[in-house]
Amino acid sequence: MPGTILENLSGRKLSVLVTLLLACQIVCFLVGLIAPSPARTQGMLSTICVDENPENDNINRWFTKKCPKVIVLSNKKSITGLQANNLVFAVQMPLYDLDFSRWQQNLVGILQIDIVYQTEQKIVEPIIELTLDARLAYSDKTPDGGTTPWQYYAHAEEKRYMECTFDNTAVIGEEREGYPYNCTMVPLFELGCLYHDYYLMNLRLPYSESKNTNLGKVEDVYLHTIHMNGGFTKIWVGLKTFFFPLIVGIMVWFWKRVHQLNRTPALLEYVLVSLGGTLAFLNLPIEYLSLTFEMPYMLLLSDIRQGIFYAMLLSFWLIFAGEHMLIQDHGERNTIKMYWKHLSTIVIGCLCLLVFDLCERGIQLVNPFYSIWVTPIGTNLALSFIILAGISASLYFFFLCYMIWRVFKNISVRRSILPSMSQARRLHYEGIIYRFNFLMLATVICAAVTVISFILSQVAEGQNKWDENMEVELTSAIHTGVYGMWNVYICAMLMLYAPSHKQWPNEPICGEGEEVEFSRLPADANASEISSLTTFAAKANIE
Amino acid sequence: MMLIRRQLEEKFRRKSSWLAASAMQVFTCFVLGVFSINSAGAARRQQWNGTWIRMGMLFDETMQNDQASPSCKALPGLSPGQGRLCQLYGDHMNAVAWGAKQSLNECKHQFHHRRWNCSLLDDVNVFGPVITIASRETAFAHALAAAGVAHSVSRACRDGQLSSCGCSRMRRPKDLKKEWVWGGCGDNLEYGYKFTQNFVDIRERERKFKRGTREQGRLLMNLHNNEAGRRAVIKKSKVTCKCHGVSGSCSLITCWQQLATFREIGDYLRDKYDGATEVRVNRRGRLQLRDSRLTLPTAYDLVYLEDSPDYCVKDDRIGSLGTQxxxxxxxxxxxxxxxxxxxxxxxxxxxxxxxxxxxxxxxxxxxxxxxxxxxxxxxxxxx
Known part of the structure; x- marks a missing residue:
């Protein structure tokens, strides 16, 4: 049985392939340049309506921008005689004459509550416990140009914590009246799908012995919404549609090649094909379905898909390193059981994140206002899951680094005996080591680029660019570039590590000064090992 | 899931980079002298009376009762260019008037304890003849008025009172809907800034004076202070970010500008008033420091041409009420x-x-x- 394609490919063919993949990578990046930024915000000022009979429990009573009685909280005259239950903060989304498109995928709502100082009240506590009675309704366009009446979507009474500070040094005494507190934002809701055209939020801040007792003088309530940009979704789904059949095709080709051999597939081949499988699952463009069906679980699903992919990628690296380290006993086939210690870190880490995700986004399917972070127990739970995931991640990286270090040590030890080999054999092994290092390097570069680009995109996002001439959007280019990079990387892995079918004569045919096509040494042929590097290492071991 | 961080939104204040990028604009008014090269024909007689800030005094009477846009003819103190903008952006006029009103209130608050206490007179100039003197106080009043409009228009955007705002980028494309689905709407603060730039500065750009004259210097001073006022709104705004990537991680992060309250902007501009720089107009029609040892004012600083009059005693000629x-x-x-x-x-x-x-x-x-x-x-x- 010959080795993998990587080892038997000529330098020229390899460079052509690498160039092709690089071109594909650059195209992915360029495609991102034409897309707008991944998400946009719209800040909305709430209309403060007066609810004349707050006792009315009818859930389908909605207050819109055009409610009968609107007041301004900063106007002292207009609020006399009102109770907290009378006030309804109404926000209609989106603003202007626009409506949401399903391409905009999901909606996140964040509250900004402006509190001002008033002489009648001492400085409020830094941490304010808010009780929010929030309701959401939806409406759709009708074919004749009108809209359907508001329909109930969700309702919950939730607690949130807000931190408010007041700069005591800036002003003194009575001058403080009307000065603003500096308060943090309050995350309010997350909708997994934007199925309807319009949404309406009605917010109440009830007051009782136990509710909102610390609340100061609220002047304005803003709702900031974040939605995906339709353009970005189109480009993103387009990329997925392109990569999905490609990956599936390469997987089929890979598996066929493996089966053409008269041996059962090796562990690395199983791992490679399942890595391809998870990538195909990640690439599956189910976003198209969300254009016709209401799928509030889209956020959760995409989290899970991403999680499975990362888990598989991390496992692949471990097993890849392990297969080149020879932890197996001579001649025995490697199985997944050999790696249980290493893989358990990944499994634990991913399970933790899955549970955390189910707790947050899973419950949000039922109650979009839910957040695990608001209750102390929830915060502790969420933090412990994340810390546990973090511990397993660092354990994993420890294992990985250790294994890679051993592989390199192994290689360098064997390299020292290279000069004593015949020239053909030496060239052969040197080439393999070179290409193994090359792929290791590619992996490290991919990982580094991912981390650096996400840090960069966060820095770039923090500064708002208002330059009119700047039509290109770097953040989305970074996202599509990184996404394309992992696709290209796995394509390359599947292609280069597929078994080669080249049949070589018994005598090495190394031409002098020409391109060297590395040949397998017939003596090393061993059906249980897939790459001659492992063979080489094993052989040296026995010696 | 690699980059899990605390998912609660992070807050950080950063200077908007675009401001730095448009550093060229810093001395807009210093360079603006070039515009007046061909204006040898001297100043045309002013066709309009008083200042648009008067809209703020009439705010309660003519507007707000009905949220409908006021008729442009009924608005006081608009220059011809402002009148045209009023025709184009009728729905913005409520916000402009409200901006003028809040700037007047803020002026009174900030100067409550000073010799000139921002007293409003029933006069076409709102502040009386004081405003015709190119003093520190005038510089402050202009900056505050521009800031008031920029703030109020940005706020009105969030209120949904205006028909499109940041979605339109000042012009209204026919395919606005497509634009919204593709790329969402732009920043409201930016929109407020740009609208104010057009609306407030157009007054000064309509007039032509001979280079190096007192009037031309005054024009440059107004433009500079208007810019400083608008920038104060942006300078005091806060950038807030929210992570909403995979599992709430920061692999996706979106930031927006949070509008400051007008009181904070007023405080900031009062500090700028205290540190205002005296300049003079040179023969080439540019502003230049009167005392060359001082540092050059930036686009965020206020500049003035003349010393303030004596506000201690009542003087009807200059419009001072005195402190008695x-x-x-x-x-x-x-x-x-x-x-x-x-x-x-x-x-x-x-x-x-x-x-x-x-x-x-x-x-x-x-x-x-x-x-x-x-x-x-x-x-x-x-x-």
Whole structure:
């Protein structure tokens, strides 16, 4: 049985392939340049309506921008005689004459509550416990140009914590009246799908012995919404549609090649094909379905898909390193059981994140206002899951680094005996080591680029660019570039590590000064090992 | 899931980079002198009276009752260019008027204890003849008015009062809907800034003066201070970010500008007033430092051409009301102290007992339970 394609490919063919993949990578990046930024915000000022009979429990009573009685909280005259239950903060989304498109995928709502100082009240506590009675309704366009009446979507009474500070040094005494507190934002809701055209939020801040007792003088309530940009979704789904059949095709080709051999597939081949499988699952463009069906679980699903992919990628690296380290006993086939210690870190880490995700986004399917972070127990739970995931991640990286270090040590030890080999054999092994290092390097570069680009995109996002001439959007280019990079990387892995079918004569045919096509040494042929590097290492071991 | 971080939104203040990028604009008004090269034909007679800031004084009477846009002819003090903008952006005029009104209120608040207490006169110029002097106070008033409009238009955007705002980028494309689905809407603060740039500055750009004249210097000064006012709105805004990537991680992060309250902007501009720079117009029609040892003012600083008049005594010619009868603080060494405010004329003291609300307890939303305390205090007024 010959080795993998990587080892038997000529330098020229390899460079052509690498160039092709690089071109594909650059195209992915360029495609991102034409897309707008991944998400946009719209800040909305709430209309403060007066609810004349707050006792009315009818859930389908909605207050819109055009409610009968609107007041301004900063106007002292207009609020006399009102109770907290009378006030309804109404926000209609989106603003202007626009409506949401399903391409905009999901909606996140964040509250900004402006509190001002008033002489009648001492400085409020830094941490304010808010009780929010929030309701959401939806409406759709009708074919004749009108809209359907508001329909109930969700309702919950939730607690949130807000931190408010007041700069005591800036002003003194009575001058403080009307000065603003500096308060943090309050995350309010997350909708997994934007199925309807319009949404309406009605917010109440009830007051009782136990509710909102610390609340100061609220002047304005803003709702900031974040939605995906339709353009970005189109480009993103387009990329997925392109990569999905490609990956599936390469997987089929890979598996066929493996089966053409008269041996059962090796562990690395199983791992490679399942890595391809998870990538195909990640690439599956189910976003198209969300254009016709209401799928509030889209956020959760995409989290899970991403999680499975990362888990598989991390496992692949471990097993890849392990297969080149020879932890197996001579001649025995490697199985997944050999790696249980290493893989358990990944499994634990991913399970933790899955549970955390189910707790947050899973419950949000039922109650979009839910957040695990608001209750102390929830915060502790969420933090412990994340810390546990973090511990397993660092354990994993420890294992990985250790294994890679051993592989390199192994290689360098064997390299020292290279000069004593015949020239053909030496060239052969040197080439393999070179290409193994090359792929290791590619992996490290991919990982580094991912981390650096996400840090960069966060820095770039923090500064708002208002330059009119700047039509290109770097953040989305970074996202599509990184996404394309992992696709290209796995394509390359599947292609280069597929078994080669080249049949070589018994005598090495190394031409002098020409391109060297590395040949397998017939003596090393061993059906249980897939790459001659492992063979080489094993052989040296026995010696 | 690799980059899990605390998913609660992060807050950080950063200077908007675009401001740095447009550093070229910093001396817009210094360079603007070039525009007036061909204007040898001297200044045309002003066709309009007073200032648009008067809209703020009429705000309660003519507007707000019905949210409908006011007729442009009914609005006072608009220049021809502003009139055209009013026709184009009728729905913005409520916001402009509200901006003018809040800037007047803020001016009164900030200058409450100063010799010139931002007194409004029933006059086409709102502030009386004082505003025709190119003084520090005028610089402040112009900056504050521009800031008021920029703030108010940005706010009106969030209120949904205007028909499109940041979605339109000043022009209204026919495929606005497509634009919204593709890329969402732009920043409201940016929109407010740009609208104000057009609306407030157009007054100065319509007029042409000979280079190096006093009028031309005044024009440059106004433009500079208007810019400083608009930038104050942006400078005081906060950038807030929210992570919403995979599992709430920061692999996706979106930031937006949070509008500051107008009081914060007023405070900022008052500081700028205290540190305003005196400039003069040179023969080439540019502003230049009167005292070359000082540092060059940036686009965030206020500039003025003439010294302030004496606000101590009543003078109808310059529109000063004088400080007689103003209450002052006996113990303060600052400008609100009796010594400075009364210009050394001394003060009268009146003992009085005041009924005050004290030991209050606030109940959200609208109730304050207080006790009544009786306090005797001295009231000092300038002679």
């Amino acid at each position: 009868g103003r209450s002052c603080n006996r113990t303060s060494p600052d400008i609100d102290g009796c010594n400075l405010l009364c210009c050394g004329r001394g003060y009268n003291t009146l003992k009085s007992t005041v009924r005050e609300r004290c030991q209050c307890k606030f109940k959200w939303c609208c109730q304050v339970e207080c006790k009544t305390c009786i306090k005797s205090m001295d009231v000092h007024t300038c002679k």
